[in-house]
Amino acid sequence: MKQKLMCILFIDDDEPTNFLNQLLVEEMGCAHHVQVVTSGREALEYLTGTGSFDNGKQHPRPDLIFLDINMPGMDGWEFLQHYQKLPPNQKANIVMVMLTTSLNPDDELAAQENVEISGFENKPLQPEVIQKIISRFFPESC
Amino acid sequence: MKDQNEILLENEKAFKSLFEHATISILVTDENGDINLVNPNAEKLFGYTRDELAGKPIELLIPEPLRDIHRHHRQHYFNAPKARPMGLGKDLFARDKNGRTFPVEISLGYYKLGTKNMAVAFITDVSERKKAETILRASEETTRLIMNSALDAIICIDTEGCITVWNPQAEKIFGWTEAEIKGSRLSDTIIPEQYRALHEAGLKRYLTTREHNVINKLIEITALNRQGKEFPIELTIIPMRQKDTDFFCAFIRDITEKREAEVRQKEYAEDLKQKNIELEQFAYVASHDLQEPLRTVSGFVELLKRHYKDQSDENVTKYINYITDASDRMRRLVQDLLDYSRLGRERILEPIDCNHVVQQVLNDLTMAVQESGAVVHIDRLPVIAGYATEMKQLFQNLISNSIKFRKPGQPAVISISAMPAEEYWKFKITDNGIGIEDKYWERIFIIFQRLHTKNEYEGTGIGLAHCKKIAELHNGKIWVDSTPGEGSTFYFTIRKRNTDPWRA
Numbered sequence: 100m101k102q103k104l105m106c107i108l109f110i111d112d113d114e115p116t117n118f119l120n121q122l123l124v125e126e127m128g129c130a131h132h133v134q135v136v137t138s139g140r141e142a143l144e145y146l147t148g149t150g151s152f153d154n155g156k157q158h159p160r161p162d163l164i165f166l167d168i169n170m171p172g173m174d175g176w177e178f179l180q181h182y183q184k185l186p187p188n189q190k191a192n193i194v195m196v197m198l199t200t201s202l203n204p205d206d207e208l209a210a211q212e213n214v215e216i217s218g219f220e221n222k223p224l225q226p227e228v229i230q231k232i233i234s235r236f237f238p239e240s241c
Numbered sequence: 242m243k244d245q246n247e248i249l250l251e252n253e254k255a256f257k258s259l260f261e262h263a264t265i266s267i268l269v270t271d272e273n274g275d276i277n278l279v280n281p282n283a284e285k286l287f288g289y290t291r292d293e294l295a296g297k298p299i300e301l302l303i304p305e306p307l308r309d310i311h312r313h314h315r316q317h318y319f320n321a322p323k324a325r326p327m328g329l330g331k332d333l334f335a336r337d338k339n340g341r342t343f344p345v346e347i348s349l350g351y352y353k354l355g356t357k358n359m360a361v362a363f364i365t366d367v368s369e370r371k372k373a374e375t376i377l378r379a380s381e382e383t384t385r386l387i388m389n390s391a392l393d394a395i396i397c398i399d400t401e402g403c404i405t406v407w408n409p410q411a412e413k414i415f416g417w418t419e420a421e422i423k424g425s426r427l428s429d430t431i432i433p434e435q436y437r438a439l440h441e442a443g444l445k446r447y448l449t450t451r452e453h454n455v456i457n458k459l460i461e462i463t464a465l466n467r468q469g470k471e472f473p474i475e476l477t478i479i480p481m482r483q484k485d486t487d488f489f490c491a492f493i494r495d496i497t498e499k500r501e502a503e504v505r506q507k508e509y510a511e512d513l514k515q516k517n518i519e520l521e522q523f524a525y526v527a528s529h530d531l532q533e534p535l536r537t538v539s540g541f542v543e544l545l546k547r548h549y550k551d552q553s554d555e556n557v558t559k560y561i562n563y564i565t566d567a568s569d570r571m572r573r574l575v576q577d578l579l580d581y582s583r584l585g586r587e588r589i590l591e592p593i594d595c596n597h598v599v600q601q602v603l604n605d606l607t608m609a610v611q612e613s614g615a616v617v618h619i620d621r622l623p624v625i626a627g628y629a630t631e632m633k634q635l636f637q638n639l640i641s642n643s644i645k646f647r648k649p650g651q652p653a654v655i656s657i658s659a660m661p662a663e664e665y666w667k668f669k670i671t672d673n674g675i676g677i678e679d680k681y682w683e684r685i686f687i688i689f690q691r692l693h694t695k696n697e698y699e700g701t702g703i704g705l706a707h708c709k710k711i712a713e714l715h716n717g718k719i720w721v722d723s724t725p726g727e728g729s730t731f732y733f734t735i736r737k738r739n740t741d742p743w744r745a
């Protein structure tokens with residue numbers, strides 16, 4: 100790997116899942132920073148530097164976002180509606196990948212139709228999947 | 242022996258009397274069409290006295306537009322006079338003193354008076370008859386229209402079982418035209434083989450004894466069309482009598498499509514029933530079988546915990562806790578799923594006093610009520626027909642939700658009331674809690690859908706799904722109205738039964 104990604108953002112309400120994903124990325128050493136948030140609302144706050152992230156610190160803009168679909172309150176789809184309205188400089192370079200345990204084929208279809216979404220992967224996240232995504236969207240980092 | 246004069250006198254008397262008393266109007270004209278004689282009936286018919294008419298041209302009694310034609314016909318007649326009925330196939334009209342035009346029938350005779358030809362007209366006013374004919378024609382037209390436009394095939398048969406009436410719909414349904422089938426026997430045409438003997442016997446029996454079992458009611462049977470295809474029909478046979486003649490009228494409807502639809506519907510209902518059973522069974526079995534491996538996981542995690550409880554590596558403790566939490570949660574989810582699928586499984590409708598139910602629920606929730614300082618106002622509630630366990634759960638879920646989702650630092654104030662409507666009871670549970678954004682008003686009733694993370698509020702997200710299923714088990718609905726930050730009102734309806742008393 101020539102170059103590390105600046106930041107990967109995981110949006111998932113399940114804490115153990117976040118823990119495992121963070122561990123995986125850290126072990127692969129493919130990003131300088133891994134950010135974990137447990138709701139769509141918190142993710143928006145991170146991206147816009149508001150709420151709990153309005154603390155004067157610079158937060159690295161994510162290169163890659165992994166988004167869970169099924170979350171309490173604001174789910175993945177609702178997050179996307181808000182995300183689409185963000186100014187481009189807050190949206191990052193990003194490749195949005197839906198990461199889900201959803202067995203509903205409708206979700207995959209909806210994901211294909213959404214321009215913000217570049218991929219649809221099932222949990223649990225495997226190293227090969229991350230590798231595949233990076234080589235496809237960030238060839239200079241391979 | 243009477244002499245010649247005497248005979249003549251008697252004849253004259255007789256003819257005069259005939260002329261004077263005839264109930265037909267008689268006019269006599271000469272060759273020029275001038276009126277010579279007028280009988281009393283003609284005076285009455287035309288409104289003129291015989292003096293007024295004497296010597297006047299006959300055209301006086303003809304409507305203006307027809308006078309020239311009449312004059313022409315009259316001259317033509319005297320060229321070769323003979324006795325004949327007049328205006329055969331033509332409508333003739335006369336005109337009275339008041340100018341009224343009316344239809345007449347006329348027959349003509351003639352006799353010679355010296356060298357002159359005299360014409361005798363016998364005139365009948367046919368206004369009444371024409372009127373009656375018009376009415377009859379109109380009524381026949383109406384009948385024809387009804388027969389032609391009826392959606393039922395209308396078929397009449399005589400006492401021999403031969404077809405006398407066959408309307409266009411019958412042509413359409415059975416394939417024979419009226420001309421082809423009129424006079425044929427019903428049992429040689431549309432009656433299927435297996436019913437022919439019955440039909441013949443039934444007809445004979447009715448005509449001799451007036452006993453019947455198929456007449457004057459709607460029956461479903463089959464019939465044959467021209468191609469010999471048997472198809473289902475709805476049939477009503479009405480016996481009729483006209484001028485001492487019996488006949489039978491049948492109204493027939495092709496119910497092939499209706500039958501097919503019925504069959505489809507039945508299959509669909511059966512299918513749905515089967516699917517529902519399968520689904521219930523599926524959820525039950527799935528959640529039941531999921532318990533088994535889960536117990537294994539929990540069991541071994543407990544074992545690990547005990548073995549490594551002195552382990553200094555905090556990661557191990559962390560991992561074990563993750564597994565414990567996850568398997569606990571899984572157990573709760575599976576249990577909830579099991580409960581959900583069992584809901585209303587063995588239900589018996591019974592009278593339920595909702596006042597008691599709510600009281601019971603509040604007793605069960607005493608701790609939560611006291612700890613949160615909740616205040617609950619309860620209006621008078623009805624006695625309904627419902628399922629006891631489920632109703633209790635419904636109230637319990639809604640009340641405990643109101644307590645659970647209260648505003649931080651503010652005691653919950655909950656009001657419970659019910660309103661009767663025409664077909665159902667409408668219950669209302671209002672709180673002053675955190676409220677729900679309108680975009681989530683439907684999602685909250687879906688199983689395992691939650692609005693808050695586990696850290697904010699405990700729970701699997703089954704409660705309102707239960708409530709929805711319970712309301713639906715009672716043929717009701719459940720919905721919410723809410724203002725975020727101010728509170729929520731949950732409504733649900735329960736179908737009323739006639740037996741529900743309104744407890745005062």
